[in-house]
Amino acid sequence: MSSTRRIAVIIGAGPGLATSIAKQLSSTHSLVLLSRSLPNSLSKLNLPSTIPKENILALSSDGSATSLKKAFEDLKKHWPNGKVDIGIYNVNQSFGLRDFLDSDESQLRAGLESGVVGGWNFSQSIIPLFLSNEPDEITGARGVLLFTGATMSLRGGAKFSSLAPGMFARRSLSQSLAREFGPKGIHVGHIILDGIIETDRVKEMMGEDKDHSRLNPDHIAQTYLSMINQPRTAWTQELDIR
Amino acid sequence: MSSTRRIAVIIGAGPGLATSIAKQLSSTHSLVLLSRSLPNSLSKLNLPSTIPKENILALSSDGSATSLKKAFEDLKKHWPNGKVDIGIYNVNQSFGLRDFLDSDESQLRAGLESGVVGGWNFSQSIIPLFLSNEPDEITGARGVLLFTGATMSLRGGAKFSSLAPGMFARRSLSQSLAREFGPKGIHVGHIILDGIIETDRVKEMMGEDKDHSRLNPDHIAQTYLSMINQPRTAWTQELDIR
Amino acid sequence: MSSTRRIAVIIGAGPGLATSIAKQLSSTHSLVLLSRSLPNSLSKLNLPSTIPKENILALSSDGSATSLKKAFEDLKKHWPNGKVDIGIYNVNQSFGLRDFLDSDESQLRAGLESGVVGGWNFSQSIIPLFLSNEPDEITGARGVLLFTGATMSLRGGAKFSSLAPGMFARRSLSQSLAREFGPKGIHVGHIILDGIIETDRVKEMMGEDKDHSRLNPDHIAQTYLSMINQPRTAWTQELDIR
Amino acid sequence: MSSTRRIAVIIGAGPGLATSIAKQLSSTHSLVLLSRSLPNSLSKLNLPSTIPKENILALSSDGSATSLKKAFEDLKKHWPNGKVDIGIYNVNQSFGLRDFLDSDESQLRAGLESGVVGGWNFSQSIIPLFLSNEPDEITGARGVLLFTGATMSLRGGAKFSSLAPGMFARRSLSQSLAREFGPKGIHVGHIILDGIIETDRVKEMMGEDKDHSRLNPDHIAQTYLSMINQPRTAWTQELDIR
Incomplete structure (x- = not known):
């Protein structure tokens, strides 16, 4: 780690993928973890004890502009000289396939909030910080902003009428930001997870x-x-993982 | 026209494409035209005088569930024995390219409302009416629901971060509804308009x-x-027009 | 029909879709039907007797440049004052799913010949004829060139390693020609047939x-x-039918 | 390197990307380099002297089944106990934008040969070797087969009518092989290079x-x-680099 503390912010921090990403980044970055249930649920993330506690900051955010503004202010107070150069938008759709005519507008809206509004707000908070960075000596990036996608980011499906719209919209956001901020040194990427992620909970429910x-x-x-x-x-703008 | 009055509902009814669609449908269908500014702005639509006034019902709707519920109730009162078998979701993004960091969350939200929430509500209102129809004798469809798309339904772009998400989301909605309701006899399609529509206003601004x-x-x-x-x-689910 | 004889050329002329297209066009166009087995197999096409025999010219072509050159020369001799303004490339992959390691290079090559080489040659023959036409009074087109595609034009699949390449390539050809010749008044389109076409043979094999x-x-x-x-x-460049 | 010699085969071996890939792999793999002009042109690849000469085998192949059969036989004679577990199909379209009507069928055919036929033959040679491997201890793969793609793998364009078909076809091949051999432990990927690769020649022609x-x-x-x-x-099946 260089003398300047480098900081990665992960929103949608749960015990699955976000924790794995945090582990990968922990050797070079201090970690800011955001989710609705944090910091209370921090122990449930199963972060390894090898990550020093003082390198983790867990904060609450529901993806709203207000909660994100507060979280980034707290971050700045906590590590005033840190350099935020990674952002991961990993918020899941609260999964629930549903017949369209049994669905409620509030379900579509929830899908749009987690799908794209939170990501838009997160980008509004983190991109200005990236732009204030010098380009990284090795990669040349001022910052990297990655969005987690899914199969339903690419294809609608029966019973996906409230879930897929937000994920399509997230993908569109990643493309628009990549085109606008790539020339300014910000790497914006979208990762399409085409499959079920193995977690303890999935193993319990579905076996080996x-x-x-x-x-x-x-x-x-x-x-x-x-x-x-x-x-x-x-730079890669989009890839699939299957 | 058969002895049963057939009714087409067009939302996003302005003087451009919606009026052209209305003209095409007027020989077989009575028309329900919906927009925020209707019925006040009806004269601006330049509907030809060959369409009998009694075959047109102009109602106000902003795409909200409440306004649509009211509009469909008014429709049913007005033509209690009519058969609604066409719906066109033609609401435009209120166009405005904008640098992401000069944008406000309210612009993203406006894009999502017109892009997909209104279409979702419109579908909630009209699909049950379709399902109550007998299949059409010629096409076999109980109803046809068409969504107008755009180039930005397929690709994000610099300055499109608030506009494209709603249009990606709309496309996803059309795909999900097509898969869910196609087997039930409802034809759901998405038309990608890849270009500028010639209107009087465009001619004024940009010449011949x-x-x-x-x-x-x-x-x-x-x-x-x-x-x-x-x-x-x-059935065609998606096509482009360029 | 105007005083000038209008001619549509359909290659890949079999008893299914090509015959249906021929029927649709027969009220406005004389028909040139091309396939490997024509003119011998003409009776198998089940063309309705309502199409006057003198409006049909059946010729042999395997899609090679040589055979197409000959066919278009024969056409010109037969109807020297005709105006060729429609071309349909409807050649099927000789269907056969196959494990990759049980496949032979000749199968890939056959897929490429019918998939794209024949279409390229067909376009070389017909586009110059289109360019010599005046624009159609109603559509403004000098000619229309349509390619039949399939689901495997969009997605590879296990056992499709010899079949899909030619169909992907055909789609690419339609896009390239659309961009090059659209501005010159030629409408080039691609129709993705996403499903099994109902024919007598399919009915026999798979029932109602x-x-x-x-x-x-x-x-x-x-x-x-x-x-x-x-x-x-x-103009539509691409649409699906499902 | 484990006690078994691991071997990577790169076809389309020129002084640009292929040499860079060779450098990346040279610490773990012996290299088999294939191209039309090899082994004569080996010195032009500018391979660093840090790669031991005895770890490089340069052979001639034009992508034909015959030449590839010969090359893989030579490989087996040269390193009889080696384990071939990487294949890179990096053959370029011999670039040349061209008006369609100024093009010759032989140009389309050249595009198909380098675009997909060579890749099909290469896969026929290398996949059986992969299948005979035990899964890699770390990745679990029996082999990795990567195809280099380009922007024209995704979109046709004016003047691309002879170039894009082969690249569309190559993409389709990678998808079909991924679906067929992924379940058997072979990782098949496709990399879309969306831009001009910086080489000495490009620098000379276009400046810094x-x-x-x-x-x-x-x-x-x-x-x-x-x-x-x-x-x-x-596993990633497809990604872009831009």
Whole structure:
């Protein structure tokens, strides 16, 4: 780690993929973890004890502009000289397939909030911080902003009428920001997770993954890290993981 | 026209494409036109005098569930024995390219409301009416629901961060509804308009279209009609017009 | 029909979709039908007796430049004053799913020949004829060139390693020609048939289509006709039929 | 390196990207380099002297089944106990934009040969070798097969009518092989290079890349390596680099 503290902010911080990403980044970055239930639920993330507690800051945010403004102010107070150069928008759709005519407008709206509004607000908070950075000596990036996507980011489906719109919209946001801020040195990427992530909960419910069809969160996180380490002259905007 | 009055509902009814679609449908259908500014602005639509006034019902709706509920109640009161079998969701993004960091969350939200929430509410109102219809004798459809899309439904772009999300989301909604209700006899389609529509206002601002690069609204409407007339065994879910 | 004889050329002329397209066009166009087995197999096409025999010219072509050159020369001799303004490239992949390691290079090559080489040669023959036409009075097109595609034009699949490449390539050809010749008044379109076409043979093998899941060739042809009738200011490059 | 010699085969071996990939792999793999002009042109590849000469085998192949059969036989004679577990299909379209009507069928055919036929033959040679491997201890893969793509793999364009078909077809091949052999432990990926690769020749012709818009081959190769190192439970089928 250079003498300046580097900071990665992960929103949608739960015990699956976000924790795996946090582990990958912990050797180079201090971590700011955001979710609705944090900091109370921090112990449930199962972060390894090898990450020093003083390198983790857990804060509450529901993705609203207000809560994010507060969180980034807290971050700045906590580590006033830190350099925020990674942001991960990893908020899940609260999953629930549903017949369209049994659905309520509030479900569509919840899907849009977690799908895109939170990501838009998160980008509004973090991009100005990126723009104030010098380009990274190795990658040339002022900052890296990654969005987690899903199969339903690409294709609608029966019973996905309230879930897919927010994920399509998230993908569109990642593309628009990549085109606007790529020339300014910000790497914006979108990762399409095409499959079920293996977690303790999935294992309980569905048994062992005998045919290697599930996605391992540590292995997914390895690809997030690869994208973060891409030099400016060879950035990936979108990839799938299956 | 058969002895039962057939009714087409067009939301996003302005003097451009919606009026052209209305003209195409007027020989077979009574028309319900919905927009924020209707019925006050009806004269601005330039509907030809050949459409009998008694076959047009102009109502106000901003796409909210409440306003749509009211509009469909008014429709039912006005034509209690009518058969609603066409719906067109033609609401435009109130166009405005904007640097992301000069944008306000309210602009994203406005884009989502017109992009997808209004379409979702419109579908909630109209699909149950479709499901109560017998299949059309010629096409086999119980109803046809068409969504107007745009180039930004497919690709984000610099300065499109508040506009494109709602249009991506609309496309996703059309796909999800097509898969869910196609097997039930409802034809759901999405038309991607890849270009500028020629209107009086565009002509004033940009002059004549010497190189045939603009889209003619009457000609676009011809393709809406073609989709409406497709038999069930050969439905188009998506097409582009350029 | 105007005083000038209008001619449509359909290659890949079999008893299914091509015959349906021929029927749709027969009221306005004389028909040139091309396939490997024509003119011998003409009776198998089941063309209705309402099409005057003198309006049909059946010729042999395997899609090679040589055979197409000959066919277009024969056409010109047969109808020296005709105006060729429609071309349909409807050649099928000779279907055969196959494990990759059980496949032979000749199968890939056959897929490329029917998938794209024949279409490229067909376009080389017909586009110069289009360019010599005046724009159509109604549509503004000098000619319309439509390519039949399939689900495998968009997605590879296990056992499709010899079949899909030619269909992807055909789609690419349609896009390239649309961009190059659209500005010159030629409408180039691509129709993705996403499903099984109902034919006598399919009915025999698979029984009745009880759930409306098969595509009806007459109904597909209706959409080919709609594309042909699109005015220049609102052309569709690609649509799906499902 | 484990006690078994691991071998990577790169076809389309030139002084740009292929050399960069070779450098990335040279610490773990012996290299088999294939191209039309090899082994004669080996010195032009500018491979660093840090790669031991005895770890490089340069062979001639034009992508034909015959030449590839010969090359893989030579490989087996040269390193009889080696384990081939990486294949890179990096053959370029011999670039040349061309008006369609000034093009010759032989140009389309050349595009198909390099675009997809060579890749199909290469896969026929290398996949059986992969299938005979035990899964890699770290990644779980029996082999990794990567195809280099381009912007024209996704979109046709005016003057691309002979170039894009082969690249669309290559993408389709990668998808079909991924679906067929993924379940058998073979990782098949497709990398879309969306931009001009910076090489000495490009620098000479176009000057310095002042706005970071060109792709650096060493940096692209870093992403090839990341894909090769992905564990089986999180494989990328396709990504872009821009």
